[in-house]
Amino acid sequence: MPPGDPPLTFADLRAIEVTRLKGVGPSLAQRLAQIGIENVLDLLQHYPRRWVDRTKRADIADLRVGEEATVDAEVRTVRSRRTRQGRALVEAVVSDGTSLLNVVFFNQPWREKQLAVGTEAAFFGKLEVYRGRRQMTNPVVDVIGRANAADEKTGVIVPVYPQSGKAEVFTWQLRGLVADALARCAARGFAEPLDEDLLDRHDLVTRDVALRGIHRPESMEELRRARHRLVFDEFLRMQVGLVARKRRIEAERSGIRHVVDGPLLRAFLERLPFPLTGDQRRAIDEILADMASPAPMHRLLQGDVGSGKTVVALAALLAGVQGGYQGALMAPTEVLAEQHHLGSLRLLDGLTVPAEGSLLGERPVRVELLSNRTTAAERRRIAAGLASGEIDLLVGTHALLYGDAEFARLGVVVIDEQHRFGVEQRALLRGKGDEPDVLVMTATPIPRTAAMLVYGDLDRSELREMPPGRTPITTQVVGPNPLDQAAAWGRLRSEVEAGRQAYVVCPLVEDRGRVEARAATAEYERLQAEELAGLRVGLLHGQLPARDKEAVMEAFRGHRLDVLVATTVIEVGVDVPNATVMIVQDADRFGLSQLHQLRGRVGRGGGASWCFLFADPSTPEGEERMRAMAESTDGFLLAEKDLGIRGAGEVFGERQSGFSDLKLGRIPRDEPVVVQARRAAEEILDADPDLARHEQLRAEVEDLLGDAVEFLFKS
Ligand code: ADP
Numbered sequence: 019m020p021p022g023d024p025p026l027t028f029a030d031l032r033a034i035e036v037t038r039l040k041g042v043g044p045s046l047a048q049r050l051a052q053i054g055i056e057n058v059l060d061l062l063q064h065y066p067r068r069w070v071d072r073t074k075r076a077d078i079a080d081l082r083v084g085e086e087a088t089v090d091a092e093v094r095t096v097r098s099r100r101t102r103q104g105r106a107l108v109e110a111v112v113s114d115g116t117s118l119l120n121v122v123f124f125n126q127p128w129r130e131k132q133l134a135v136g137t138e139a140a141f142f143g144k145l146e147v148y149r150g151r152r153q154m155t156n157p158v159v160d161v162i163g164r165a166n167a168a169d170e171k172t173g174v175i176v177p178v179y180p181q182s183g184k185a186e187v188f189t190w191q192l193r194g195l196v197a198d199a200l201a202r203c204a205a206r207g208f209a210e211p212l213d214e215d216l217l218d219r220h221d222l223v224t225r226d227v228a229l230r231g232i233h234r235p236e237s238m239e240e241l242r243r244a245r246h247r248l249v250f251d252e253f254l255r256m257q258v259g260l261v262a263r264k265r266r267i268e269a270e271r272s273g274i275r276h277v278v279d280g281p282l283l284r285a286f287l288e289r290l291p292f293p294l295t296g297d298q299r300r301a302i303d304e305i306l307a308d309m310a311s312p313a314p315m316h317r318l319l320q321g322d323v324g325s326g327k328t329v330v331a332l333a334a335l336l337a338g339v340q341g342g343y344q345g346a347l348m349a350p351t352e353v354l355a356e357q358h359h360l361g362s363l364r365l366l367d368g369l370t371v372p373a374e375g376s377l378l379g380e381r382p383v384r385v386e387l388l389s390n391r392t393t394a395a396e397r398r399r400i401a402a403g404l405a406s407g408e409i410d411l412l413v414g415t416h417a418l419l420y421g422d423a424e425f426a427r428l429g430v431v432v433i434d435e436q437h438r439f440g441v442e443q444r445a446l447l448r449g450k451g452d453e454p455d456v457l458v459m460t461a462t463p464i465p466r467t468a469a470m471l472v473y474g475d476l477d478r479s480e481l482r483e484m485p486p487g488r489t490p491i492t493t494q495v496v497g498p499n500p501l502d503q504a505a506a507w508g509r510l511r512s513e514v515e516a517g518r519q520a521y522v523v524c525p526l527v528e529d530r531g532r533v534e535a536r537a538a539t540a541e542y543e544r545l546q547a548e549e550l551a552g553l554r555v556g557l558l559h560g561q562l563p564a565r566d567k568e569a570v571m572e573a574f575r576g577h578r579l580d581v582l583v584a585t586t587v588i589e590v591g592v593d594v595p596n597a598t599v600m601i602v603q604d605a606d607r608f609g610l611s612q613l614h615q616l617r618g619r620v621g622r623g624g625g626a627s628w629c630f631l632f633a634d635p636s637t638p639e640g641e642e643r644m645r646a647m648a649e650s651t652d653g654f655l656l657a658e659k660d661l662g663i664r665g666a667g668e669v670f671g672e673r674q675s676g677f678s679d680l681k682l683g684r685i686p687r688d689e690p691v692v693v694q695a696r697r698a699a700e701e702i703l704d705a706d707p708d709l710a711r712h713e714q715l716r717a718e719v720e721d722l723l724g725d726a727v728e729f730l731f732k733s
């Protein structure tokens with residue numbers, strides 16, 4: 019790579035295969051490919067997992083018993099054997115020149131290979147004395163170098179790379195490869211996608227400085243700045259995509275200008291059996307303002323379980339209906355669609371719309387349900403009603419998307435529980451009308467910055483205030499002790515005797531589908547014979563035919579069942595206010611958000627409620643989740659904890675949300691950087707809406723978003 023050539027872009031780096039680097043033959047190349055490294059860009063973005071600050075090490079001779087410290091030492095001897103109990107034991111003696119130290123590892127037989135004689139490594143642990151000798155047991159080990167290896171270990175801060183024992187790619191090898199790659203790129207340098215001006219304003223180092231600094235920092239400060247810039251870039255790419263999409267929609271003038279101030283909406287609001295909460299009123303106002311404008315609405319309504327989203331959704335739908343448009347309400351499950359259907363029938367009872375040619379000049383608002391259960395004859399009837407415009411609201415599941423439902427004048431679409439719908443499905447539904455207004459509802463409370471990542475292209479309304487009349491839920495974590503469990507079942511039975519109802523959530527089965535159904539059925543039968551003997555018990559799982567599902571739900575709603583034994587299908591939206599007890603089995607295996615959703619099925623107005631989490635957590639995270647559930651019923655708080663515990667990729671799913679591009683960035687830790695990147699994305703797009711003057715950035719965003727990006731930037 020001769021000097022004089024232009025600096026290297028990501029695209030350039032991607033075009034250089036790792037085999038061009040020193041010492042990478044076919045075998046190593048194959049092993050590198052196993053950990054996702056095929057080209058120089060992959061390699062340079064295989065960021066260190068940790069950095070060992072060698073200035074912070076202690077001398078072995080100075081260590082005091084009971085003290086934790088990092089020592090930097092060379093392996094003198096290493097051997098492995100088995101303890102009398104048969105456990106693998108690796109013992110090494112290491113030295114840093116001041117003294118010797120014994121290091122022992124239990125159940126880590128591979129340490130013998132890792133710590134070959136002559137290996138230099140940092141050991142972090144607590145000093146103990148065992149049989150009169152100074153020792154560390156199971157310390158954290160970072161290999162710094164290896165005698166005779168072609169290894170770069172200059173500098174006081176040593177990067178430690180994610181390595182793979184399975185692929186046999188080790189941190190010292192990666193360090194060597196990165197050093198070679200950086201050296202070869204030095205003459206041309208790394209191309210900068212951002213203006214100097216923006217870098218100044220946001221106090222960012224250049225990409226060139228950052229890529230070098232992350233791998234070969236000379237000070238912790240340099241490392242911090244390098245990391246900041248690279249994390250910023252990761253979030254910037256996402257935000258540029260999201261902000262561009264949002265602006266594209268806003269610029270669209272072809273949406274419907276709804277007349278939002280009309281008799282139908284007014285009548286609906288006046289006849290509600292309760293006053294709206296302040297948040298509900300505010301959300302409705304925000305929605306109506308969107309609907310009145312010519313730009314298509316693209317709004318997220320976020321509200322915890324029970325916060326009253328349905329009323330807000332219906333208000334939006336009716337605002338469209340009163341102008342002669344049709345509305346669609348889409349739910350993720352049959353059960354929920356049916357419930358929405360029943361709920362809207364109840365709330366819309368007695369409301370009318372003008373109808374020419376009818377005797378009274380008006381007719382009732384017409385709501386229909388379209389689901390997998392809908393018969394062919396009914397489908398035809400519905401299709402006719404939709405085409406003629408006589409159906410005002412259509413409630414349904416995905417069937418709405420893929421069926422032949424053709425609306426005459428689709429004006430408003432509400433999608434409940436967005437996180438179950440993909441972006442493509444949203445687009446498909448929009449396509450069913452001529453730019454209908456879209457309201458997306460989610461009961462998964464999402465912290466602000468996370469929402470900025472996942473829903474950054476949507477406007478947001480929040481229902482944080484709960485309607486009055488919620489009843490408190492007592493949450494108790496119940497361990498394996500049979501007496502404690504018996505007490506929980508006892509509470510369930512006494513509530514049922516008092517005329518209440520209960521849920522029992524089946525143990526989580528990894529394998530979804532048929533296996534889950536079988537497990538649930540077995541558990542149902544067992545419970546009927548044992549803990550729930552004599553009670554009226556129903557079973558609900560995802561594999562039941564729709565008709566049976568509906569029959570069970572009806573029976574439970576109508577109080578012809580006392581207890582519903584169910585899998586997580588009840589997680590979303592099932593609303594039976596008389597239910598006051600829930601027992602969740604294997605609770606530690608559920609995610610926090612999921613548990614929160616499950617728990618939201620009780621405490622819905624029937625009276626004081628209980629949630630028993632049967633759990634025997636085997637990991638600290640499991641324990642933490644159980645503790646969090648027992649301590650809080652605030653969905654937002656739990657969502658933040660969930661993020662902290664599991665990380666964003668896990669919580670939101672990798673594919674849909676672009677989290678797979680995050681190599682360094684993590685939320686909630688990097689929240690301030692997300693906010694900063696959002697601001698920068700707005701600044702960049704303000705000045706250069708089509709990124710005509712940011713060709714490199716544009717290419718990087720397009721790489722990230724793939725085909726989805728096409729409509730964002732005009733070429
Ligand atoms: P979400 O869908 O947000 O979980 P719902 O819309 O199902 O919540 O509302 C939960 C319950 O609260 C319903 O029974 C609903 O009728 C009731 N509700 C909604 N808004 C109010 C309010 N402002 N005051 C009292 N009850 C309300």
Ligand code: MG
Nearest residue numbers: 327328434591
């Ligand atoms: Mg709901």
